[in-house]
Amino acid sequence: MRILFAPAATGSGHNMRVLSLAREIRELRPDAELTVLLGSLQATFTPMFTEAGVTVVDLAAGQAVDYATKSNLGRRMDWAGYIGGYLAPAFVNGERILRYLSLIQDQRPDLVVSDYNMSASMAAAILGTPHALVTERYDFTLYQLDDRTLVDGGFDIEPEDLRHGRNALHACFEWIVGDAEVVLTDKPLVPELDEGTAVAKALAPGGNAVFTGPMVRRVPPPADGAKVRADLGIPEGPLMVGSVGGTTMFLENKQKVIDCYLAAYELLRETHPDLQFVLLGREPVPAPESVIQLPYLPEWMPLLREANVLLSAPGWITVTEVAAMRIPTVFVLGSLGEYHEVEAARRLEHLGFPTHVEPTPARLADSVAPFLAGRPDPSAPSVGQLAIAPNGPGTQLAARHLVAAASRAR
Template identity: 85%
Template structure:
């Protein structure tokens, strides 16, 4: 059985979710022939996939790609600036579709698995190749945001261009979803946000979509917390972890979030003098000496288990991991101009997670403070965590669906 895995290149989470699925597919079907088409963070993920027994094809031929270290959008949202300048190159890319067409024809897999990789999905659909879609989006992001939200985010919009763009993108998403052997999502439906989307329809009676719950790596058993701290150089005391990785639309927003984290940390130290703060980022930033800065940490679960609270952008793969592990988390959206995370922030708020949008340091500190007062009980999930991860990891279920789809196609 041959399966071709194609994660979107726009964030580390897509690579991690595909890696988790690959490991589980390998566990369930040891003789499966797995190949991943890697388009970003190659130096980090190539050895991880190789260790999982997955053949790696570097689509960028060694050129490192990381969408988290630069701005990816301008403030003018019209057809040329947004559709032509950002969305088409990143998601509906003609050259990339041709590249996937060639790769699929070379490999002739039983199943193409696209993790929100629209170009790979389109290539498979063009060829009539059986394909599965993994998605945390119910439709293209623009389709679920109105003009008012974009204006509030500081964008200068051209309404007619965006109307036409929404129509075109929705048609593409409908085409991909309707043609897939199976569509798997780890995002619970919220009717008021998802009505009219392609995925909501596919989740209905007779549809081809399934809510699996979190498609995450296996959660390790509780370890030696003292050793985790010693290995990472973290003194004793309440522990707050701040994550600032992930794709950003405007690099200044990432700095804004870092500044807010650091200012909130200083305020919280007045109440908790022994508070420890670990900042996870791609690059070091100016910070007090007491702040422990670590680069991107692929295996961060032991650190999370030792923490009292995580501060994170509302990236959905992160949401699923921390909900599965029952980690207290405050989700922080630094700016509405990070439009790609607005829908997730709204969903998290409706599900009951602590969520801050453009907070001041004082607001963030007030939200975090109660979580530092007690050690988290990982065996007592909150209703919000249960909404995302009702049965813990859904990786095994997702892998069974993918293997069944590959078997039918074969």
């Protein structure tokens, strides 16, 4: 059995989700030939995939790719600026489709597994190669956002261009979903948000989509908390962790979130002087000496187990992982300009999570404060955590669907 993975190159989460699936498939089928076409964060993920027994093909030829350290959009949102300048290069990329066509023909897999990699999905469909779509999106993001939201996010829009863009992108997504052997999603259906989307239709009885729950790495048994703190240099006291990684549309919005975290931390220290704050980011930032700054931490589960609360952008892979672990989380979006996470933020708010868009430090501190009174109880998940992760991780279920799809293809 040959399975070829193609994670989208736009964020660490896609790589991590594919890695988690590959590990589970390796458990189910030790004889499987697994290969990943890696397009971002190669220095971090190549050794992790290799350790999992997955052959790595570096699509960037050794050049590091990281969408989290630069702005990815301009304020003008029309066909040339948005479709031509951002979306086509990142997602519906003609050169990349040709490259995937060549690689799929060379690899001759039984199944291509695309993790929201539209170019890879299109290449597999063109060749008639069986493919699976792993997705936290029910459709292209633009299709689930109206013009008013984009204007409120500070964009200068061309409505007719965006109408054409929505129609074209929706048609592509429906084609990919309809052609897939199976579509796996870790995002629970919310009819008010998802009506008319390609994945919502495929989740209906007789469709080819399955809600699996979180497709995340295995949650390790509890570690020695004192050792975890000592290894990371974290003193005793209630612990708040802030995550600021992930793809950003405008780098200033990421800085805005960091500034809000730091200001909320200072407010919270007035009533919790022993509060500890760990800031996870790709690059160091100016901050008080009491703030513990750590770079991207691939194995962050032991740290999260020590945390009273996590502050995070609503990146969906992070959402599913912390929901499966039952980690209390406050979700923060720096601006509606981060349009790619607006739908996720709305979904989280609908599911009952504390969720903010461009909050004041005082408002953020008010949301965090209740979690500092005591450590979370994993045996008492919230309604939102149960909606996203009803049975904890769903990785094994997803892996079984992929193995079955590859077996049918053979």
